[in-house]
Amino acid sequence: MRLATWNVNSIRTRADRVAAFLQREDVDVLALQETKCRDDQFPEMVFSALGYEVAHVGHSQWNGVAILSRVGLEDVTVGFPGMPSWSSKEGLDATPEARALGATCAGVRIWSLYVPNGRTLADPHLQYKLEWLAALRAAGSDWLTETPETPVALVGDWNIAPEDDDVWDMAVFAHSTHVSPPERAAFRAIVEAGYADVVRPYAPGPGVYTYWDYTQLRFPRREGMRIDFVLGSPALAGRVTNALVDREERKGKGASDHAPVVVELAD
DNA sequence: ATGGTGGACCATCCA
Numbered sequence: 001m002r003l004a005t006w007n008v009n010s011i012r013t014r015a016d017r018v019a020a021f022l023q024r025e026d027v028d029v030l031a032l033q034e035t036k037c038r039d040d041q042f043p044e045m046v047f048s049a050l051g052y053e054v055a056h057v058g059h060s061q062w063n064g065v066a067i068l069s070r071v072g073l074e075d076v077t078v079g080f081p082g083m084p085s086w087s088s089k090e091g092l093d094a095t096p097e098a099r100a101l102g103a104t105c106a107g108v109r110i111w112s113l114y115v116p117n118g119r120t121l122a123d124p125h126l127q128y129k130l131e132w133l134a135a136l137r138a139a140g141s142d143w144l145t146e147t148p149e150t151p152v153a154l155v156g157d158w159n160i161a162p163e164d165d166d167v168w169d170m171a172v173f174a175h176s177t178h179v180s181p182p183e184r185a186a187f188r189a190i191v192e193a194g195y196a197d198v199v200r201p202y203a204p205g206p207g208v209y210t211y212w213d214y215t216q217l218r219f220p221r222r223e224g225m226r227i228d229f230v231l232g233s234p235a236l237a238g239r240v241t242n243a244l245v246d247r248e249e250r251k252g253k254g255a256s257d258h259a260p261v262v263v264e265l266a267d
Numbered sequence: 268a269t270g271g272t273g274g275a276c277c278a279t280c281c282a
Contacts, residue, residue, distance in 0.1 A: 009282085010274055034282085036275060061275040117282065159282095213282085214272035257273080257282080 001071060001106055001265045003029045005155035005230060006249075007114070007211070007258035011035040011066070014256060015043040019050060021249060025262055028071045029105045031112035033157045035064030042066065055103050063098045065112040065156070069105040077102035080111065081142070082135040086128055099132070108236065108265070109143070113156035118177035126177060129159070133186035141193045144233055151236035151265075154195055157211075157228050157258065160187045162197075165205035166226035178227060195231035199261055202243035210245055211258045219250055230263050239265040 004027045008014050011032060022030060030052075035042065037058050044054045053073040058064030067073065078101060085094045099114040115133065118126035136154070143152055160183045161167045173179045191197065209224025218224060232240065242264040250259045 013274070034274090062281075119281090214274095217271060 001028045001108065001267070002026055002262060003031075003108070003110070003153060003155070003230070003265060004246075004260050004262045005031040005033070005112065005157075005228060006260035007033040007157040007228060007256060009034050009036070009256040009258065011064070012037055012041065012043060014254065015046045017249075017254060017256075019046050021246070021260060022047075022050060022052070022068070025246065025260070027262065028069065029108070029110060030068045030260075031101075031110060031155045032066040032068070033064075033112060033114040035066050036061050037064055055101060057098045057101050059095065059098050063114055065098055065101045065114050067101055067103045067105070067110060067112050069103065071106040072104070074104045075102070080136060080139040082139055084128065084131045084135055086116070086125075100136075107151065109150050109152045111152070111154050111156075113154060113158070115157060115159045117159050118180075118183065121175065121177060121180060126180075126183075129177075130182055130186050133183075133190065137186070137190045137193050140190060140195060144194045148233075149235055150233075151239065152195070152233040153236050153263075154190070154231040155229070155261075158187065159227055160184065161225050161227055162187045163205070163226075165207075166209070168207075168209070168223040168225075178225065190231060194233055196234075196237045197229055198232040198237050198240040198263060199230050199243040199245070202240075203245055208245060209259075210261060212250060214257050228258055228261050230261055232263075236265070241266050 210228035212219040
């Protein structure tokens with residue numbers, strides 16, 4: 001099975017590009033983040049015409065996650081148990097954001113995840129992000145305990161650069177999110193719970209990134225961040241035979257600011 | 268030499 005994850009930054013703008021990627025990379029299952037649309041706006045027919053089933057959750061122009069699969073799409077779950085909601089200052093808006101979608105594809109449990117952006121170190125969104133990640137760790141631990149034989153893949157945009165080599169210049173991020181000790185600890189806790197980064201062994205840094213800001217000519221200057229990850233349970237990690245970051249997808253007009261990450265699994 | 272983001276959607280928010 002070929003499994004991929006991609007923050008597309010609007011599926012409506014990039015549906016054709018995503019379809020071309022699926023065919024070019026021979027992808028069986030694709031997790032998408034930042035679809036930026038409601039369910040009724042998702043261009044499902046572009047993908048059903050290619051033989052993919054689609055699961056999506058999106059409530060507005062913000063967030064939105066999907067899973068496309070041509071090897072089955074079962075037990076679709078919106079949000080994970082205990083997933084926090086963002087609450088406004090008044091605490092009135094408790095609608096869960098569209099940031100997590102689970103599905104079972106050919107026996108593999110896949111979670112398409114869009115981890116909240118902490119914005120700045122002083123912003124309450126950072127606390128929300130940390131709570132969200134702690135809840136994910138708790139849920140992920142439970143899945144390993146309950147069904148250790150089921151391969152689980154936690155994939156998506158984590159909005160964390162876990163190692164110094166995952167940004168082009170640590171000095172630039174001295175007072176920024178994505179590299180702060182609590183964020184890195186939250187990520188590490190998920191790894192320590194049993195979910196390994198299955199891509200890094202096949203695509204070691206430094207200089208391997210999955211995201212380049214649209215501004216400041218970051219991509220041509222090779223100034224990016226590695227913030228999109230495929231974390232696999234032991235049953236999944238044992239089946240990985242290859243992985244890559246498809247940097248070509250960041251090139252040209254109409255590119256997302258993220259590149260797809262592809263993992264090959266033995267049958 | 269110069270300039271340098273893009274997507275949601277319509278005044279701004281978000282990344």
